[in-house]
Every structure is written in structure tokens, then in C-alpha cells.
Amino acid sequence: MAVVQSLSRAFDLLRALAVSPAGITDLAWRSGLPKSTVARLLAALEAEGAVTRSEDGRLYVIGSAMAELAGAIDASAALAMSVRPHLQWLTGQLGEASGFSVPTGYSVQYVVQVESPNPVQVRDYTGLTLPMHVGPSGLCMMAQWPAEEADRYLRRPLETFTARTVTEPEAIRRRLEEIASQGFFWIYEEFAEGINSVAAPVFSTRHRVLGAIHVHGPAYRFPAPGHATAVANVVKEAAHRFSVRFEDKEIPARAD
Numbered sequence: 001m002a003v004v005q006s007l008s009r010a011f012d013l014l015r016a017l018a019v020s021p022a023g024i025t026d027l028a029w030r031s032g033l034p035k036s037t038v039a040r041l042l043a044a045l046e047a048e049g050a051v052t053r054s055e056d057g058r059l060y061v062i063g064s065a066m067a068e069l070a071g072a073i074d075a076s077a078a079l080a081m082s083v084r085p086h087l088q089w090l091t092g093q094l095g096e097a098s099g100f101s102v103p104t105g106y107s108v109q110y111v112v113q114v115e116s117p118n119p120v121q122v123r124d125y126t127g128l129t130l131p132m133h134v135g136p137s138g139l140c141m142m143a144q145w146p147a148e149e150a151d152r153y154l155r156r157p158l159e160t161f162t163a164r165t166v167t168e169p170e171a172i173r174r175r176l177e178e179i180a181s182q183g184f185f186w187i188y189e190e191f192a193e194g195i196n197s198v199a200a201p202v203f204s205t206r207h208r209v210l211g212a213i214h215v216h217g218p219a220y221r222f223p224a225p226g227h228a229t230a231v232a233n234v235v236k237e238a239a240h241r242f243s244v245r246f247e248d249k250e251i252p253a254r255a256d
Contacts, residue, residue, distance in 0.1 A: 009033060010041050010050075014066065017051060021059040021085055054085065061085040079211060080112035083202075083242055087114040087213070090238040094231060096217035097122050098238070100202070101137040103211065104129065106153055108138035111211075122195055122216055131159050133172055136185040136199035137212035142172075143179035144201060144209040150176060165190045184232040186223075194219050198232050200239040213239045 009031065016022060016030045024042065028035045042060055045051040052063040062081055083100045090098040091114045099113040110125040132138035132153065142150055150173070158167035166172060179185045184200040191197070197216035201209050215235055216222070223231045 006041065009037070010045060013038065013041055013045065014050065014062070017060055017062050018081065021054060021061040021088070023059050027060070055089070083213070084112060084114065086238050086242045087112065089241070090114075090213065090215060090235065091116060093234050093238075094215055096215050096222055097124075098213065098215045098235075099125060100213055101135075101199075101211050103132075103138075103141050103209070106132055106156075108132055108135065108141060108212075110137075116217065118217075120218060122218065125216075130161075130191060133158055133167065134161055134165060134191045135214070136187045136197050137214045139172075139175055139185050139187075140179055140199045140201040140212045141209050143176040143185075161191045162189055162193050164188065182232075184236050186228055186232065189219055196222050198223075198228070198235055200232070200236045202239050202242050213242065 012031050012033075013027055016027055022030070024035055024038050027033075027042070028038045031038065033041075042051060046053070046060075046063070049063045050066050051060045053060055062085075066081070079102065080100060087098040087100060095116060095118060097113055097116040099110050101108045101110045103109075107129045108131075109129045110127065113124050113126045115121060115124070130138060132142050142153065145153075154169040154172060158169075158172075159165075160167055166175070175185065179201075184198060186196065186198045188196050195216055196219045197214055199212045199214035201212050204210050213235060215231070
């Protein structure tokens, strides 16, 4: 019975961490367990990769082993769970909403978003699906495609979302070359009026594109004048930090 009780308590801790990262004291308060018990269970979970620690070592977060298990059920949901601590770090650095998106055929789907602490916020785009050419996340994914696949996409009718949406195939090809060179891309009010956004691609261990991390905010404040490259480099750093151990599993693509 002691083993069963330990398993039950360990799952209680995992459920708490799935809501938000936490330290030993906070977890002890949430679970009603002694700090010594929480520390012992976390040590065992960390050894198995079920939890890991934040950059400063103070907080525990869901680990890659849990994401791998969830991947057998829903890879995109597993990625969303695994990427959240990185998005929280990114929003903390930049003060704007951050998110993660995955490819679904010739579209991109936003699967998770961390809100900005600013009183004036952008809407939550979780669940939204856009054509690949409209936002920076989709363009970052397209930049990893073989040339013939990009050509096939660009022969299709390309939808516009605002007056600034770029739909000219040669202009989009130049954008894909730019992304391949610099590792990020900005758009300015192209998928929504008054919203600017920057994204960087996320790769598997074998350099297959898994999705993209992005940050978006109101155009009047984001990015601050002269800070676009610095902001983009922070987004690139977050994408780099998100080292997903999925053994090169790809996100299931929805037929277009």
C-alpha cells in the first residue's frame, strides 16, 4: 500500500505542475504533504525525466519524459505541455504574449499561448488555424520545406487577411530565403490589423521542423523602435532552449 500511496502522491504533484511550475514549498502547500515528502518524490520524478527544473533551479516543471508519453496519444498536445515553461520565460523577458504553433497540412495551428502581463493585451489565438504564408510561424515552417513543396504551395490561390498580407510568390520566396539565413521573421499587421508578430522555428533532434515559437503584441508598442532584432534574438533563444526529445517524431499532419 505504501507504493500505491507514493504513486498517488507523485501524480498529485504532476497534476499540480501541469497547471503551473512550482517550488517545493508551493507544492507542499497545494498537496498538503510535508516538504520532505515532496522533495523525495520530486527527486524520484526528476531522475526519471518526469519533471525538470527551471533555469534558476528554483521551480519544477513537467519534464520531457511526460511529453514523450503524451506523444503516443497526441503529439501536438504533448508539445504544448512541454513548451509552456519556455513561453512563460519568453513572456517574462519581453512582456508580450507568446505562443507555439504546429503545422497541419498547408496550414499552421496555434496550440498554446501565454498571456502578456500588460493591461492592453492581444486576443488568445489558441486553436486558430491560418494559411502558412500569413503569419511568421507558418513562414518559418515553410522555410524548411524542399523547394518543390514551397512551389506547389505558392501555385495555390493565396488568401489575404489584411491589406498588408503578402501573397506575391516571388516575395514569399525571398522571405523564405531570409528566414533560412537569419532564423526568424517579423510580420507587421499582416494577419490582423494592429498586431505585429515575430517567430522562430523549433526543430527535433534530427533538425526536422516541429513548429514555431512566436511573440505578438499591439503594433503601437511592439516592437519598440530600434529593438526588432534584439526581440527576435530572444525569441530565437527560446526556440533553441526548447529541446524536445521526441526521437524525431513528427506532428501528425492533417490532410489539406
